[in-house]
Amino acid sequence: YMFTPGNPKWKRNNLTYRILNYTPKMRQADVEEAIQKALSVWSNVTPLTFQKVEDKEADIMISFAYRDHRDNSPFDGPNGQLAHAFQPGEGIGGDVHIDEEEAWSKGGNGYNLFIVVAHELGHSLGLSHSDDPGALMYPAYSYTDPNEFLLPQDDIDGIQAIYGKSNTAVQPTGPVTPEACDPNLTFDSITTLRGEIIFFKGRYMLRKHPARTETELNFISLFWPRLPSGIQAAYENVERDEILFFKEDKYWVVSGYDIVPGYPKPIYRLGFPKTVKRINAAYSDENTGKTYFFVADRYWRYDERKKSMDHGYPRKIVSHFGKIGRVDAAFQKDGYVYLFHGRTQFQFDPHAKRIVAQMKSTSWFNC
């Protein structure tokens, strides 16, 4: 996180805000809800409070504006610059200006007003841009489902460094942006994708192409906006060129960048009993057409051609894969199966039916 040069801050914690006008692209109630939610992002983690006022000057004046709106920072029409805000201070200080020519929405299409206003309010309170790609104060727009939004730790640290901690008994914490060479990095799930390996963690994915040394960090929503964060299991069906994603008792089928219509579906369609509530990990053996699902200390085997579970399952993981404990994530590459448990990764040879190597979970990232 970074402070605005000169460390400007409000001298009071009880601030006021006023909405000067509205965009015709959203219902007025949805604009108000988006702005209230954006304010609570910051009041939830600091002693700050925001009171809405009408018909008088407020600390934070919020308005939609066109092109040149007499503040030396003209907007540029659709896309490009979405909004800007002024650092704490009298008059225009703290004010938020939103480019009216953007496609504002309360969902994932166009630009989500809540996300953009929450970012601008960070400026109104004295934060500058962060170079943490996962931070709300990172200058490039990226969509997150407002219902799933959690203020990242980098932003919490920044705003609390200015206004102090929250008055709540339990201090709020937020997601940390994963770093490929963090020795403590573990994964929610892993899948191959047309020769690449995709590692999932929270709302992020780390993408490793065999021909590139560096690892690319992106939001899951960049590729698949309608997928949730926290993917618990994923595998590639190479034959059908599809990826299956699992979270809780639902699964999605994706072909390329598109979610196949009709998904998500309950996992029970695949033959799991109702006692199974979630899948921990999965991989598919493209040679045998069999897919292995790991649930707690057991695994199931699914026949992709027959589209049904094989009989005689579940079986104990230890009976086939050895003493590797529970499996968080799994994928198959070049004939070997890689099974992840916390910060450890086991390389399993399906022909020899034994573990042939043990590595750190981050071994794929050339750390």
Next chain:
Amino acid sequence: FPVAPEAEDEGKTLQLVESYLQNFYGLQRDHHPHLRSHGENPLAAKLKEMQSFFGLQVTGKPDLDTLEIMKKPRCGVPDVGQ
């Protein structure tokens, strides 16, 4: 990887890079193009600053990854203090 067609249009690329660095990195508008200053090209210097901020490879050149970030919709506040 497929090369973004826009990248091949030098003129448009240069205009995008210049306006981005003028908006967010205080690149001075070049009012004396006929004068050659000594030392590093100011645009390349600002480009390196921007690439470092976004965790990109610091090349001083408008490579594909850099152009991709520049095209992303963003906040209108500069990444550096005025």
